[in-house]
Amino acid sequence: MNSNWKQLFEILQKPTRLIIGLMSGTSLDGLDIALCSVKGAGPATNIKVLEFTTVPYTEEFKIEVKSVFSKRAADLQMICLMNEKIGLQHAELVLEALKSWGRTADEIDVIASHGQTIFHAPETLHGLIDYPNATLQIGDGDHIAVKTGIITIADFRQKHLAAGGEGAPLAVYGDYLLFSKAGEDRIMLNIGGIANFTYLPGDNDAKKVFSTDVGPGNTMMDQYIQQQYSGLYFDENAAIASQGVVNEALLTVLLENEFLAADFPKTTGPELFNLHYLSAAQAKSGTSNLKQADVLATLCACSARIIVNAIQQCFGTSAKPYIYMSGGGMHNPLLVSMLKAGLPEAKFGTTADLGIDPDAKEAVLFALLANETLVGEKTDFGDREGVPSIRMGKICLPD
Numbered sequence: 001m002n003s004n005w006k007q008l009f010e011i012l013q014k015p016t017r018l019i020i021g022l023m024s025g026t027s028l029d030g031l032d033i034a035l036c037s038v039k040g041a042g043p044a045t046n047i048k049v050l051e052f053t054t055v056p057y058t059e060e061f062k063i064e065v066k067s068v069f070s071k072r073a074a075d076l077q078m079i080c081l082m083n084e085k086i087g088l089q090h091a092e093l094v095l096e097a098l099k100s101w102g103r104t105a106d107e108i109d110v111i112a113s114h115g116q117t118i119f120h121a122p123e124t125l126h127g128l129i130d131y132p133n134a135t136l137q138i139g140d141g142d143h144i145a146v147k148t149g150i151i152t153i154a155d156f157r158q159k160h161l162a163a164g165g166e167g168a169p170l171a172v173y174g175d176y177l178l179f180s181k182a183g184e185d186r187i188m189l190n191i192g193g194i195a196n197f198t199y200l201p202g203d204n205d206a207k208k209v210f211s212t213d214v215g216p217g218n219t220m221m222d223q224y225i226q227q228q229y230s231g232l233y234f235d236e237n238a239a240i241a242s243q244g245v246v247n248e249a250l251l252t253v254l255l256e257n258e259f260l261a262a263d264f265p266k267t268t269g270p271e272l273f274n275l276h277y278l279s280a281a282q283a284k285s286g287t288s289n290l291k292q293a294d295v296l297a298t299l300c301a302c303s304a305r306i307i308v309n310a311i312q313q314c315f316g317t318s319a320k321p322y323i324y325m326s327g328g329g330m331h332n333p334l335l336v337s338m339l340k341a342g343l344p345e346a347k348f349g350t351t352a353d354l355g356i357d358p359d360a361k362e363a364v365l366f367a368l369l370a371n372e373t374l375v376g377e378k379t380d381f382g383d384r385e386g387v388p389s390i391r392m393g394k395i396c397l398p399d
Helices: 003-013 059-066 076-100 141-148 157-162 171-179 219-228 248-254 275-285 292-315 333-342 361-375
Strands: 016-024 030-039 046-056 110-121 134-138 152-154 186-191 194-200 210-216 322-326 347-350 394-396
Touching: 003 361, 016 076, 016 361, 030 076, 030 361, 046 076, 046 361, 059 076, 076 110, 076 134, 076 141, 110 141, 110 361, 134 157, 141 152, 141 394, 152 361, 171 186, 171 194, 171 210, 171 361, 186 292, 194 292, 210 292, 219 275, 219 292, 248 275, 248 292, 275 292, 292 333, 333 347
Parallel strands: 016 110, 110 152, 186 322, 322 347
Antiparallel strands: 016 030, 030 046, 110 134, 152 394, 186 194, 194 210
């Protein structure tokens, strides 16, 4: 038997697998690395985070990724080069993390790599009649597997597209398996560059589970900070935005977009919500000369209003869900206060209350998805658009 398949067969028989989940989001701040101990599969999955770290990217590396990130006209040679370089860089960071944890590559069964999204193009955004939904993540899984010597499962989003989805959000699969609770309606709210949530019904019926992007989370705030303030990548603790005043004229125009009014499920990205979107809204509202703090306060209010409107659209203004947050936006006190004011009947917490570090959640998700690729049976999510009943990921062998 081929030695790689023999090793895979042995991994499949293990009662507990050690899986490293990797996540690099649209904020481009660094690589999340979560070492997880995983038992079982499907609804019986038991996952424990043994180690977690976020390794910041160097300024040079950020610049290289940004040169091909979210651009319709990008250098094709640079995309090819960065596909390989990101894979090699992520592999190196994994090896460094293992060393710092006192572990060796031989101990790890599988790496689950999300890669780096550089462009997201669902039909709702590209508008081209004869073309399908599309998304592109780079950071080649074979490079990770060969450099680390660890079997790597990567490129998860393509199966979602092939099965009729938009390639996002994938959180629904992990959220249902990890966080459902009988008798409690839950909303798993992730506020990254883009905000998305999963609805988990209290009756644990997978066919009722609902997941969707809702609009910008941190992306426009972060882009504006990077444009206006040299050396800053985000407004830490909303220090600048908290000094500003929300401009209602600008806010009104920011909320005028077909995507925001579209039915769920839907997906989006910084391809739509970016500095061009902001400047067009400022021009239309006559607010091009606003103070920087006022712009940031208004962008924060925009993200909050979009999230609140989406939750109310789904569950009504009188709903009393349990909302568990994750993602960088949960560290923005101004944004969180706006959410609580907009949803006064909801009970807010973070995934830490459920045993998972919220900063590690997305990396843990991909470890779980890899486990499902290996040993899971398909969970039946019904026939609803956007949630195909599939297992995802391509297996990359070390040799």
